[in-house]
Amino acid sequence: MAASKAQCETRHYYVGATIDERYDLTDFIGAGGMACVYKASERDTPHTYAIKFLKSEYHNMDYLVEYFESEASSMVKLAHPNIVRLYRFVNREDYSYILMDYVDGFALSDVISLSKERRRHMPIDEVVRVMTQIARALDAIHREDFVHRDIKPSNVLIDRTTGQAFLTDLGIASTKDTIIKGAGTLAYMAPEQAETWKADQRSDIYAYGILVFEMLTMTRPFKGNKELSGTEAEADLLRKHREEPVPKVTDYRRDLPKAINDVIAKAMAKEPANRYASVVEFAQDVHQVLLPKLSPELNDFTSIEHRKIAAPDSESASSGNRNTTQLLIGVTIAALIFAGLIAFGTFFNTAPPVPTVEPITDTPPATFTPTPAPTADPLEGAFRGVFLTGASVLSEPSSTDPVAVQPAEGLPLQFMRIGMVNGFSVEMELASTTGLTRYGIAFRVQDERNYHYFAVNPATFGYEIGIVADGVATAEIEGLFETLPTRFTLSGIDNYFELSAAQLTIPYISDTYPTGSLAILIEGDPEAEMVFQRLQINFVGDAALAAVRTSPTPSEGIGDPFRLLRQDVTALLATNNASTFAVDCAPYIEVYETLDRHLDNPNSEVVATAQDIQTIGDFVYSRCSDESPSSELSFVGFLDEYGDWEQELLAIQTELGTE
Numbered sequence: 001m002a003a004s005k006a007q008c009e010t011r012h013y014y015v016g017a018t019i020d021e022r023y024d025l026t027d028f029i030g031a032g033g034m035a036c037v038y039k040a041s042e043r044d045t046p047h048t049y050a051i052k053f054l055k056s057e058y059h060n061m062d063y064l065v066e067y068f069e070s071e072a073s074s075m076v077k078l079a080h081p082n083i084v085r086l087y088r089f090v091n092r093e094d095y096s097y098i099l100m101d102y103v104d105g106f107a108l109s110d111v112i113s114l115s116k117e118r119r120r121h122m123p124i125d126e127v128v129r130v131m132t133q134i135a136r137a138l139d140a141i142h143r144e145d146f147v148h149r150d151i152k153p154s155n156v157l158i159d160r161t162t163g164q165a166f167l168t169d170l171g172i173a174s175t176k177d178t179i180i181k182g183a184g185t186l187a188y189m190a191p192e193q194a195e196t197w198k199a200d201q202r203s204d205i206y207a208y209g210i211l212v213f214e215m216l217t218m219t220r221p222f223k224g225n226k227e228l229s230g231t232e233a234e235a236d237l238l239r240k241h242r243e244e245p246v247p248k249v250t251d252y253r254r255d256l257p258k259a260i261n262d263v264i265a266k267a268m269a270k271e272p273a274n275r276y277a278s279v280v281e282f283a284q285d286v287h288q289v290l291l292p293k294l295s296p297e298l299n300d301f302t303s304i305e306h307r308k309i310a311a312p313d314s315e316s317a318s319s320g321n322r323n324t325t326q327l328l329i330g331v332t333i334a335a336l337i338f339a340g341l342i343a344f345g346t347f348f349n350t351a352p353p354v355p356t357v358e359p360i361t362d363t364p365p366a367t368f369t370p371t372p373a374p375t376a377d378p379l380e381g382a383f384r385g386v387f388l389t390g391a392s393v394l395s396e397p398s399s400t401d402p403v404a405v406q407p408a409e410g411l412p413l414q415f416m417r418i419g420m421v422n423g424f425s426v427e428m429e430l431a432s433t434t435g436l437t438r439y440g441i442a443f444r445v446q447d448e449r450n451y452h453y454f455a456v457n458p459a460t461f462g463y464e465i466g467i468v469a470d471g472v473a474t475a476e477i478e479g480l481f482e483t484l485p486t487r488f489t490l491s492g493i494d495n496y497f498e499l500s501a502a503q504l505t506i507p508y509i510s511d512t513y514p515t516g517s518l519a520i521l522i523e524g525d526p527e528a529e530m531v532f533q534r535l536q537i538n539f540v541g542d543a544a545l546a547a548v549r550t551s552p553t554p555s556e557g558i559g560d561p562f563r564l565l566r567q568d569v570t571a572l573l574a575t576n577n578a579s580t581f582a583v584d585c586a587p588y589i590e591v592y593e594t595l596d597r598h599l600d601n602p603n604s605e606v607v608a609t610a611q612d613i614q615t616i617g618d619f620v621y622s623r624c625s626d627e628s629p630s631s632e633l634s635f636v637g638f639l640d641e642y643g644d645w646e647q648e649l650l651a652i653q654t655e656l657g658t659e
Contacts, residue, residue: 008036010056012095018043019097020090023051031055039102049087050102053095065096082137084157084166103166106312108156108215114312116218119477121253124293127215128286130156130165132304135283137167138208142201142279149199151207152188153214163308186234187220191242191270202272205279209267212286216260217252219480221268242270251460254475259289378496382541384425388417389536394520402431403532405520409597411564413442413451413519416537420515423541425491428532433458435528441490442468443497444516452510453521454490454499456481465499465508477508486533493541565598565606566656569613573649581642582634585624592621609652616648 005028008014017025019040027039029050040049054065069089079085086100108130115122134156141148148167157166186194190206193199213221222240224233246268248261263285269275276282287294287301298304391403395415405414418424426441433439440455440463449471456463461484466475485502492498497508518537522530568591575588595617598610619641624633635642 005031007031008053008055010095012056013038013051013053013097019051020092023049023099025051048102050100052098052100054097056095059095065091069096080137080140082133082164082166083140084168103157103159104161105157105159105166107154108158108165108211109153110312111158111309112153112214112218114310119479121218121478122215124290125295125298126309127212128290128294128298129163129304129306130158131212131215131286132283132301133165133306134167134208134211135279137165138204138279141167142204147199147201148204148207149193150185150188151204151211152185153211156211158309159306160311161308162306164306186237187222187224189241190272191238192272194238194241200272201279202275202277205275205282206268206272208279209264209282212267213246213249213264216249216256219252221247247460251457252462252478254464254466254473255293257289257292260286263289378493379425379491379498379540382423382493384538384540387537387539389534391535393417393535393537403535404529405522405532406529407436407522407524407526408564409526411448412438412521412523413445413448414522415445416518416520418518418537420517421539422515423493423539424518425489425538425540426518427489427534427536427538428487429534430486430488430531431533432529432531436522436524436530438521438523439530440521441488442519442521443490443492444510444513445519446513446516450513451516451519452497452508452513454488455521456484458484463501465497465506467510467512469512476510477506479506491540562606562609562656565609565613566653568595568598569649569653569656572613572617573646573653576646577632578646580634581636581639582632583620583624584632585628586630588620589624589629592617609656613649613652616645616652620645 008028008031013019013025013036015025015028015038019025021043023040023042025038025040029037029039031037035052035054037050037052040051041047042049059065069091084100084103086098089098090096111122111126134151138148138151151167155168157168158164159166188207188210190199190203193203193206210220222237222244224237228236246261246265248258249264250256250258250261263282266274266285267276267282276285284301287298287304291299393416394403394405395417408414416426424443426443428441436458438455438457440453442451442453445451450469452465452467453473454463454465461481463479463481464475465477466473468474481502483502487501489500490497491500494514495509495511497510499506499508520530571591572588575584575591577583592614595610595614599607620635623635623638627633
């Protein structure tokens, strides 16, 4: 900042100078490639302005002064509540400047950065408020037949007092299809703009789609390859925009409706003709999809207003150094871009780094009260006793060496042989996860619909720690690994849990379940396998000494190799109407035809019982399939066979027991 300030000072403008005997320069705001910006007060009035001076070294270049003036002309035409108001362009013999409103604010990019530091997503209400305001501003630009060409979070300014959002940096706004080489930012640039330098309103909608994606996920959909540099890195990023499918928002935010993926994908369609025709139409669709997540006051899209949000440079928001960003009202490098003096490489020098492996957490729901982190790690120094290792960890032991687990249709959990415990530690080293879409550890498991989880998405290098309550998953911590780790240790005692992976230690606090079981979380192709080089369960804490002396008996209903088979038998008997000697064939056929999945179970008793159920039930299945596959079928004429089927199936149910 000190260097920029010194470079901006001339004998005509500096802090303390008076411009045109009217404007007192009271503070230096910042500098861009072509301009210096000062805060100014008008004499004899309470009005505060921002004055943007063309740097002195460029003032004698007539064509740059013309570009500078064209920026002012564009902004005058685009007057709007969400566009910083510009008053006039002044060209003197020794300097030239643009006079505009001063907005004491901060950039949306700073809000996103703070969210990463805090490890919490922007509240959905805030996302929608900012999104809606910028959509209105961009729509105003488009209605005047202009194209912004550089939509990105650093070009969105938010007033720190009111929360009003402003679209800034209009220096490269132009009529559609105008060729402006170098205009824009590669990370947000539509494929056609990057390839031809021509852009229309649909190019802005593409960039605006990336902006919305980033507000929701805290990451851009396409990022540069850190291993490349220069033109190779640019070409790689261009290829991703041109060829790769738009990542799903729900890969980063599982708490959002899946419909958001289609809305974002349409805004970022590769072909302009397949995108939204109107930025407001896009914003309305985002609003409609997110409506269940919004406060009632935001139900009406047309009446959404701004509201104050936490300033990222306030002491309450962040203890780190964060510069205020009033300079975004006009510190543009547009003229320099027009002159062709800035290359694409600037993006790779100034853009935020690829997201780190630091976790990002969602803002908790209103009913959730986060527990303060303990002052000391309760796991540190706690007694740990080895409980089980290898295949014996699994409730349905693997018959392979090394240990391997396959996804089960409709059930992401593979239970471990451990009952309802408090202190635990699971250690695993993976040899292969090919074909899996998601894997990890479920802990403090109550049943298959209620548990905490740690999960990895290998396609995105993303991870989550969260809770499943009544079958609904909510991610409370999210982040990205730079490379997928093969070793994980997840430990917990009381309300404190800790994930160790990739040289990270990630704490997680929850009072939801005081005890619980453990399970492997695995989803993907049924033919895929999660192969372990090492798998071990330890008990931790006061209960560990006693626990290691007991046999590894699973708690009732958890980790039971017969539990799915028990569910199937119960479902088959539920189709029977004993009072009328009839069977409802449609659900019976559906359950019966899924019994084959038990034949691949590594537990031989499960396989034998499944075969018995198939043999017993074949009589009913054959009649239902042939005579009444979609409705109820009477067995009055076959009472002996019907009675045998019913009694034998009831006997198996009794043998298997109940949940």
